[in-house]
Amino acid sequence: MAFVPEVLTLALLGVTTNPSDELVSLEMDWAAPPACPSEAHIRREVQRLLGPHAAGPHPRLDVAGLVETTDDGYTLRLRIHGTGAEGERIIDARDCVQLADAAALVIAIAIDPRVLDHVDEQPEPEPEPEPEPEPGTVPEPEREPVPEPTSRPSPDLRQPTTGPATKREREPLHVGLAAQAGLGLAILPGLAADLGVLASIGRRWWRVELGGSYWTPSEHRAPANPTVGGRFALWGIDARGCATPGLSRVVFPICAGLQVGAMHGVGVGALASPRSNASLWAAALGSIAALFRPAKLERLGLGLRLEGVAALTRPSFGTELAGEVYRARPGGARIGALIEVRLR
DSSP states (O other): OOOOOOOOOHHHHOOOOOOSSSEEEEEEEEETTSSOOOHHHHHHHHHHHHHHTTOOOOOOEEEEEEEEEEEEEEEEEEEEEEETEEEEEEEEESSHHHHHHHHOOOOHHHHHHGGTTTTTTTOOOOOOOOOOOOOOOOOOOOOOOOOOOSEEEETTSSSSSOOOOOSSSSSSOEEEEEEEEEEEESSSSOEEEEOOOOOEEEEETTEEEEEEEEEEEEEESOOOOOEEEEEEEEEEEOOOOOEBBBSEEEEEEEEEEEEEEEEEEEEEEETTOOOOEEEEEEEEEEEEEEEEEEOOOTTTEEEEEEEEEEESSSSSSEETTTTEEEEEOOOEEEEEEEEEEEEO
16 A cells, blocks of 8 residues: 555654553544444454454454545545554544545554554565567677666655645634524523524634623512612623643543623613613623534534623612612523534
């Protein structure tokens, strides 16, 4: 296989192994487009590569592989975890079968490094016998070999490595749009619906989000005079920076951010008025979420988010006669579901 040398390099750099006294136990989570080989193909190829060493002893190994289509072919995210074996690699290939064989080779080397001793052994073809000269003919003398030039131009190191499977130097930038809906707790007087949209940009281990959200109105009466009250709503611009640890199809964004907007209040009861008053609202945000991407819908993400809200400003509404009607609480929470579509 022409891609073996590069895959060997990936295996040696990305996965370290330490043989143990347990028999091999290979757990796989393989997700790939329909045109690509199945998990069963990977297992058969690993078994073939292990050859006489398949019986063990070997460590337990957990493998997660996700194949995605790209403009140039296919990309594989391969993560290996087990007793004495840790590593994650991204491999590109034009042909998905060659990509799957490359994955099987990396897994086999992680199971038993002795695979390196025989994986590239190819028998050299026997030289064909030279034809005997016909009677009466004089064989031509052999020509002197032309010496090669002593100096050769050095290869351009800026050119990408060619071959069916190469290591990616940098992951592409992912861009997505999402809608979210849930509940807002404690900031407004009562329970409020929390609706919003956001845009995200990032790579495998991080993402940045920018969006807007709206908390639906909630009513509150003045403690000193129940006939006087107000209806309060909140909107804000949300900005977050997130770390995104996770597995092949599930990530867990852990985010910190800032929300800046306004809290609106309009009088009800004895203060009923069509005019609305607004006050500056700012809060610090901290959240954790789970985002799942189905294997057959790679661009779609479904998730849940739990977020804490710490008020940096506390808008207050009231009148001279009734006093303070409502003052924003110092903290609250948001919980909701989101659906995301990856644009690239």
